Amino acid sequence: MGALVEEFPVILGAFWLTVRLTLASAVAALVLGTVLAAMRVSPFAVLRGVATAYVNTLRNTPLTLVIVFCGLGLGLVLDVSFSESLSTNYLWLSIIGLSAYTAAFVCEAIRSGINTVPVGQAEAARALGLTFTQNLRFIVLPQAFRAIIAPLGSLLIALTKNTTVAAAIGVAEASLTMKSLFERHQDSVVAIFFGFALAFLVLTLPTGLFFGWLSRRLKVAR
């Protein structure tokens, strides 16, 4: 316990990074996932093909591979740079990896949400003269999202835990910090582990409860 109290500011800093990593990746994944889902239901075969290939590739690649590719492939080999500071640069690269990976799952969740919207809804919108994009934006997607709030919450929880993979390219989020604390306080390894596990629980449990509540509240009555 002593070690946890002593290192509290360090742990707090690490989890703050975890939260930022999660939120930034979540927003990017939601945007990219929505675009991919729109492509997958579009009338253009090329767009459908590109999106399908993307989803199948990213969904079936281990996240560690994606993150390492972003860090080493994009960062070192292709020299993609967002900042003078090396640690900030790796932070952005890991956000790219996390959101690119999560977007594939978001896309599939949205697609299953679109399938819950009765065809008559889109048909009525077409009959009014709405274009394909207007139809998605005003009729189909709003109903699809309301149907998949709970699964999106699960994806957010998975993403929160997945941010630990960013440790692979040296981002000092929670898990990497835990590792260095293990080295510094070898007598308190168990306490440190439970401290970190509890902190993740504090992040993820309310997320699950909140999305469950939101999902019931926004449910579309038919």
Next chain:
Amino acid sequence: MTEAVGSTSLVRLENVNKHFGTLHVLKDIDLDIARGEVVVAIGPSGAGKSTLCRVINRLETIDSGTITFDGKSLAVEGRALAQLRSEVGMVFQSFNLFAHKTILENVTLGPIRVRKIARDQAEKRGMELLERVGIASQAEKYPAQLSGGQQQRVAIARALAMDPKMILFDEPTSALDPEMVQEVLDVMISLARDGMTMLVVTHEMGFARRAANRVVFMADGAVVEQNTPDEFFTNPGTDRARDFLSKILTH
């Protein structure tokens, strides 16, 4: 009522054919609907009545033939197609009100997004239309909170909000409990009186007799005969129609 009907045609179908796979659903359909005319389409299940409605606002494409609406060919794409659709209202058997939008939003969505009318103006007109179909007091509710008859009247108001040149009705009362049928038919009859051009798929003979200028009898994808409602119901010209009428009359 016939004197109110204009002589120029609003929709003209010429030699229209449509297949679903190997099934020939519309066979050489020739049909003219004049401005202000009310046409009732009737016929056995699978005759192609719904498909006829759906090809007129291009929810289904056709394989051959031509459809002209208000002098323009229907063979258009993209924005021009959306524009064309906005001029043809459609009322579905299952209402298809937007489930996540309030009654008033259902009625104003098209005017605001398609016609680009200012929100307050669209809402004012929307309330007038809801008043007209007798649902104004429910404007803030969601579709699932309304009865079937009320939902269908909202669907009619939603179509009217676009100021369409014509409205297609595909069995608008078939999904309703019997006690709600008349309230919807009353709205439709008043539209017909006001000179709206209508194509109505229905087996409601009372409506056909009171509001229609013409009955088109379809079977197996073809128009078998057409006549005034009185002539058609009392003195059908084909065995097919006689047979069909004897079945629905005994119900």
